[in-house]
Amino acid sequence: MVNFNGTLTENPQFSPNNRGMFYGDAVFETLRYTGDKIAFWEDHYFRLMASMRILRMQIPMHFTPEYFQDELLKLLEACDLVGSPARLRLTVIRNEGGTYLPEDKGVFYYALASKLDNAFYILNDAPYEVELYKDHYLNADLLSTLKTANKLINVTGSIFAEENGFQNCLLLNTNKSVAEALNGNLFLVKGKTIKTPPLSDGCLRGIVRKQLIEIIEKLENYTLEESPISPFELQKADELFITNTITGIQPITKYRKKSYTNTVAKDLLGKLNAKVRLG
Known part of the structure; x- marks a missing residue:
């Protein structure tokens, strides 16, 4: 299941002109959900916003911390992961169009979720x-x-x-x-x-x-x-x-x-x- 720009779907439709694939014109956050909250969510959110500003992406007004938390929770519910530790990836991509110079500096996003074994960090002392x-x-x-x-x-x-x-x-x-x-x-x-x-x-x-x-x-x-x-x-x-x-x-x-x-x-x-x- 994927949260594709606010819509839950098992078949997201990615354009072949996707600028993330063309130029790596995208930013992402990897997040840890403990089963009741996203660890260090505020820091992740502000890093994502700062990265978008540095890349001169236009940040939609509704991209608030509350909006993304709600959308990620929707995804976790759809994946039957609420209450279970999970890994989340939130990717923001600039809209298609243009070559190196974008025709549209707006963005869209998608999010993925997968199960983790432990809610909190466990020390791995195996040979590394x-x-x-x-x-x-x-x-x-x-x-x-x-x-x-x-x-x-x-x-x-x-x-x-x-x-x-x-x-x-x-x-x-x-x-x-x-x-x-x-x-x-x-x-x-x-x-x-x-x-x-x-x-x-x-x-x-x-x-x-x-x-x-x-x-x-x-x-x-x-x-x-x-x-x-x-x-x-x-x-x-x-x-x-x-x-x-x-x-x-x-x-x-x-x-x-x-x-x-x-x-x-x-x-x-x-x-x-x-x-x-x-x-």
Whole structure:
């Protein structure tokens, strides 16, 4: 079942002139529904609106937080997922017409839902090995921080990881700094310092990244740094972990010859779950 621009349907009619397919002219949000609410909904909504403004899309007046919440709930009801944890994807695409220059800067949307196993985040402590992906580089700019439909570096990097037996890859930006993972933001722990790349390095403006920054800044025992991470720092770290909306926190267990603990990741995951419950 799909919520296609406000209409529930099992057969959405996508035009072959869809600008999302033609040019990647679309933005999206991946959301986690706990069974009674969408986690960090306000942050997701405002990120989506900001992304649309940056891409010069015309935002309809009825695109309010309440409107989208109601439409997503309609979808969950149609999929028999109300009360069950679920993954939601909300995609906004510019209307068809034009070539690179749009004829119509208006938009439409569609949303999908699928079941998740757990309402809250569970730590996965299975082996999780990563490698640097060097075939392509992220631009250290504003567009790289958005969740657009242009994710070819993530696609090709995922294929590389699968072909070489890695669970994930870390992406470098054009300054050769480590910017993020294929599917989320990166955090590095060394002693009492927790580092994450700044948005100016081109990493995704992640929702869970934002939550963890707020959590860490309140901890007396740790210092947070938003600063570039060089590839050389990876093998000196005590912990590395990846964050995203669906997984929460994914500890990295190995990078090349270096193995990592997950003590800080476990502690932060508990605090993150508490924030989901309270938020």
